[in-house]
Amino acid sequence: MASNDLVLTNVTKRFGGLVAVDDLSFTVQQGQIYGLIGPNGAGKTTVFNCITGIHPCEEGSVLWCGEEIRLLPTHKIVQMGIVRTFQTIRLFGQMSVAENVMSGRHIKSSQSWWNGIIHTPSSKRDETANWQVVFEMLDFFDLTEFAASTVSSLPYGIQRRVEMARAMAVEPKLLILDEPAAGLNDNETQTLIETIYRIRDKGITILLIEHDMDLVMEVTEYLTVINFGSKIAEGNPGEIQENPAVIEAYLGSEDDDF
Amino acid sequence: MDTFLQQLVNGLTIGSMFALIALGYTMVYGVMKLINFAHGDLVAGSAFVGLFVFSQLLGGEVSLPVVIGVFLLTIVAISLLGFTVERLAYRPLRTAPRLSAVVSALGASMVIQNGIMLLWGPQMQIFPELIPSVIWEVGGVVISLMQVLIMALSTLLMVGLYFFVEKTKIGTAIRASAIDQDAARLMGINVNNIIVTIFLIGSSLGAVGGLFIGLYYRGITFNMGWQYGLYAFVAAIIGGIGNIPGAMLGGLLLGLFKAFIAGYVSSTWADAFTFILLIVILIVRPTGILGERVAEKV
């Protein structure tokens, strides 16, 4: 088993009587930009929730770096290097951009709980070092000028960048992006594509859901298409575009994103 | 066995009162997601208004029309008060953080409680004996006319409310607003009117509860609203707050708990056991007995 792969095997998730994800298997290899696509309601976000432990799946297995993570709590999974963003942006709205990104440094910080009560020289050093990383990250995402702004007062496009910066501050091995281009204009989308490449160049594996097919076909290296929770196709972007089942699924659902 | 049945009767009587009052909490919570802390004080206010209506407006002579008159006038007065509280203390805060509405509710509670004290004084007032104190003994169990009335009238009101909410158009609108206010608004429901409606209904039920307290216990004090409010609120939580049958169930259960705990376990620890039971129920069922578990949408 290759070491840093994410392997889903026969994953099934039910909500009451509804089967949201049905016997799904796929493998994301280290260093890939991997796409998960499908019509609305196909169960893509549910797959992400299963991987990140927000709604653990009942059956199947989720292996990460050779370890079973299916039933681990979210924060443990993050500690193992898997970080996600959300389709509906979930930032800490009343707080500043820098504080939001600082939240990503939580698990990297060496402070103990009792440093919340009494500081030590080493906790102070740790604090400074982490702020340093935050400002590097702000620089990387071109957010420095907004450092002190309250997040909820910023435009949507910038909030998306903040959310990615926050995820990157965790220094993940696998970054999961849930519709990163939703609500972005063309310019912003172009910047996003460049950013995704720059992240990949740092050696980080990327798994993304996206409705913007231009973006998907441009950036991803390998794709899995699901509909009604089951896989209907997988392959590289070229193969997927030709696949009749995929065309049927999208046309049949009259999804105008395609 | 006699003791058991007697405790059952005791528990159901006080439980019916809790349930009536709990409905006011739960209906408001269902639609507005707000704990109406002033509700208990409306209940207390009702007993005082009833006293005033009887002795000042209707002449102080007991007769059936007068008793009915006391009930009707008090219900009207208290539902108007409930309406005023909503307008003044809650409506301006509908979009504010939830905790500010909680504190505003506490403020409203303080206003009503101290308002009663200013009008009627801090001393205990004696509620008139409007219902003759008739008691029957059935196989060792003593039951009074007042208890029968409380249980019967509460049941009637609760069944009526249940059908109102389930079967009528307004009831459907109430349920729709409880699930999603924005969607309800899009479907052409005037949510403001719905909120006014639930305040009127909730306060009316509370008013009946308050009159029962006055009739049953006789001694009424300006600050008694707190304890009835707290227990009714606990009843609503046990049943699953926001859930109408839940409030009824919670009220009756709480009444029975209190009776059996004070009776069989220990009167000196009655309150502690009641709350320990509540805590255990919530640990096992975090959203109450009939409350729905909501998975957060991500």
Next chain:
Amino acid sequence: MMKKIQVIGYPLFFVVMALLPAVLDSRWLVVATTFVIFTIVALSQDVILGKAGMFNMGQALFFGLGAYTTAILNSVYGWPMLATLPVAIIIPALFGIVLAGPIIHLRGDYLLVVTIGFNIVFIQAVQNNLGGVTGGPNGIFGLEMLQIPGMGAFQEAAPYYAALFVLLLTLFIIRNLESSKAGRALHYLREDDLAAGSIGINTRVYKIFAFGVGAGIAGMAGTVFANQYSAVSPEAFNFLQSVLFFSIVIVGGSSVPGILLGVFVMFVLPEIFREFATWRYFIFGFAMIFTMILRPRGLWPAKFGRIPKAFLEKGGNHGQQ
């Protein structure tokens, strides 16, 4: 604005507070001491309610636990007042941790009623003279009072200065909390529990942490309270007191100046308007409603953007008020 207050405001505040006993008569000294103690409790409540966003309406329980710990150790075991302080921090903190464990997953209002429940159970336990040491409904009277050597005629102000010292200590802890990983984690989980988990914060642990810290600080306040009255009695810690602390944090806003204002408005003002005995709480209720309508986030809301200065100068000040 914020900066200025920290630089000038706090020292000024403490200088004024330190000089107060010289101008207050003994009745107002009692009020001032209670003001300081309630501020400490409100700050501890703020750790749980304001910072971590958990609807806790049972803070008087931890306050009372601290006070009773001190009173029992002093009256039954003869410990000196000061020696009881560490125990009066640890016991409430442990209770906070143990009690929070099973309940912190409860959603807002359910948590609220459970914490009220804890408070009521506590009151009944001390009223029933649990373990034969709580003094029953009467409480415990005639505790030793902390003497500060060399204060001479000002000895009457000793409880006041003891309370002021503990307030200083509390502010020190709060300041440390604000600039630490643990303190920020509380803010994150208040803002968005799920997002906090998704960047690796163990929300459960930090919620329990908030209860532990909040309870420990409240316990400390309990010690100085027992010292001030040289007595403890159950009614001082009943759940209506918890409601008061809850309201103070919300009315004041979740910031240190806000909480000071909150305690002043909710506790000192009613004392000043004592002459209007029967009217004051009536008017007060209205004041609470209008405060919330006009300032839904409190009189002096918490401000964010605590970024070390060195970095800010490097980065832009765009958007900073």
Next chain:
Amino acid sequence: MLKSKALLLSLAATVMVASPVLASDTLKVGVQAPITGSYANEGQGIDQSVRLLADQINAKGGVLGKKIEVVTCDDEGTAMKAAICAKDLVNKKVSMVIGSYTSTCAEAAQATYYRAGVLQTSDGTSDTLTEHGYWTFFRNSFPNSAEAEFAANYMVKEKAYKNIAILSDFSSYADGLATAVQDAVKKLGGNVVAREKIKAGSQNFTPVLTQMKSKKPDVIFFAGYYSDGGLIRSQQVALGIKADFIGGDANDNVDFVKLAGNAATGAYIINVPTPELLPYDLAKDFLKAYKAKYNMMPPSIWTILNVDGMRAFIHGIEATKSFDTKKVAEYLHTLKDYPGITGPISFAADGNRVGSGYMTYEIQKDGSYKIVFK
């Protein structure tokens, strides 16, 4: 040197400010009572009667030439407010304090008065009040233990009840009295079948009473306040519990009868005589004056007991010809049979009032009291 000069200056300033007060020649009497809250009518009664007595004394030229000035502080019936009141009254330089109504409030304030050397007299019956050894404190009523012995004797010897149930609330007074009664009953060989507690003001007492019913008591002794006692009696009758009802002293209030309604008839109350039943001329005169001034009767005997406490203090000042509280207290600790409104006043060395004037009353159909046992 400079420092001492400053000290002298400030001292001189103090004297200048203080001297008009000294010159005003008043004797300040503090009233610490629950003017608001659950026991408001008792508190107001104490305040009114103290003011009446002060007026009467002032009309006769005051105490050793000084007029009495009454200062009232509302302790709301809570211990914390009582502690604040104590400091407030001490600060206003009162030399004696009348109150408070409840034992808890009297006890919470005791230490402060003791430290300041201010005389205090309270009707609180809790035994612990006189157990601290404070020379400043004088009880103007009779302690729980005296009442408990009387009640136990009445129940076990006089009425020969077989099964005795005892009920109290959580307050220090009630819990203390109930425990004392329980002990006294056991000492006399009586059988206590139940000892339960209720929460004051919780109104619904049927669960506890139902449980008591199953123990088949011949009598229910309630140690607690009238506001609960009236309801307990009425719920007892409504539940068909045939046992007799005996209320402790704090049930002696007109509201007891109002609350219990028809059920009040036949209930017993143990207390020192009610104001109307006091046989002394002093009492008749005082009640007449009270009625004339306030157009009502005092709410209960407690009011009058507190007045007697104050009268004893005034007598102490006059007898020692001194305002030195220490001297007055020394005199009072040996006081014997000073004529009081509520009977002869004698104090023991611990500040307890000597004697026991307890009686048992039966409530009649018209709400009046009939003495059935002395």
